[in-house]
Amino acid sequence: MIALSPDPLEGVELNARYTQCAVMTATAIAIESVTKSFRSETVLRDIELEVEDGEFCVVLGPSGCGKSTLLKCIAGLIESDDGTITLDGRDAAELSVQERNLGYVFQEFEETLFPHKSVAENIAFGLEQRDDPPTQSEIDETIDEMLTLLAIEETRDDLPGALSGGQQQRVELARQLCRNCEVMLFDDPLADLDYKLQKRMELEMRSLHADLGSTFLYITHNQDQALKLADKLVVMNRGMIEQIGTPESVYHDPQNAFVCRFVGDSNALVTNGKPTEVGDGVVDVQTEAGPMRATAQNGAEKETGMVIVRPEAVSLETDDCDVTVTGVLEGRTYTGETTEFAVSLDGTDREFYVVVPDSPEIGAIGDSIELGWNVDDALYFDELSVTDTVTITDLIEE
Secondary structure, eight states: OOOOOOSSSTTTOHHHHHHHHHOOEEEEEEEEEEEEEEETEEEEEEEEEEEEEOOOEEEEOOOSHHHHHHHHHHHTOOOOOOEEETTTTTTGSSOOOHHHHEEEOOOOOGSOOOOTSSHHHHHHHHHHHHSSOOHHHHHHHHHHHHHHHHTTTGGGTGGGSOOHHHHHHHHHHHHTTOOOEEEEEEEEEETTTHHHHHHHHHHHHHHHHHHHEEEEEESSSSSSHHHHHHHHEEEETTEEEEEEEEOOHHHHSSSSSHHHHSSOOOOEEEEESSSSEEETTTEEEETTTEEEEEESSOOOOEEEEEEEGGGGGGGGGGTSSSSSEEEEEEEEEEEEEEEEEEETTTTSEEEEEEESSOOOOOOOOOOOOEEEEEEGGEEESSSSSSSSOHHHHHHTOO
């Protein structure tokens, strides 16, 4: 388990762009009832999504959930089986790929670069294809700026074949950003970059978006990156949209158990028996770790459900906690700013995680320790997912 910071949204601005987008009437991309199948496999199921003009929209989901297929349908590289896609008010079905005028950074970036052109010539190609291309001196200046931004200045005269995969990806990113398209589509463009460069580019992507004023539709399976970049966050799973909202609302108010488990770290406890409502949305439930009280997040009618608690919501000081449990300390991991403790609870065959600031001393491995949390931090889910195929076992193994 890789722990996020005590609050993964700490330091992430609810920037003014989202507030502005919320009152905009212009819709850059409108997707209505889009469905796509390949042979007998349905990859997209009744997708409904609007991306407002100037918005940074991030689609987050596990590998194989349909993110890349959705992007390719928008770009016109794949034709959907049903539904409509509208770009700036125009039916995309009536537009060729070129007429859509979309910037697209592919996941398969190796196939998009011209192998016989240098890095500078590859980047210049996007600029030269404009209706009003800049002068040569302006092109050279833009190339230098992009190479510096992406930390690949030394590759200016190299051919793509001489570059690493990460360098090639940055060249393609530079070529597309130079085009200044009104809508930019990104297929996990930072996936192959090393950790430090990825973090730097996350900041630069936000800055570029603000400078360009373009609409960004960005897909990734990296939850930390999605929370940092998004104005609007879309969570996909098995070809369907699970939830749409701000990063804050998706993280703190997940609509079902899948979203809560996928977005951010979490501890899950399976329940047995119908919950007993005790008022104000609070229920008493019987979990595999014993009876406890939780907040009903999406109903309390089923015999089997799930209680989910974020590691950063668990406290080692239990005097003021609504719920307390006793476990055995199994391990600790110090990350510099936080410490993650792994605890075993009676009745479960999985470790329960606690993430706290600094590096407190709570005892030795094998010692008994007490954990606690508040009712508001224990979310009970009746509904697992918008799909009809997600099971308790699937979510336990997340």
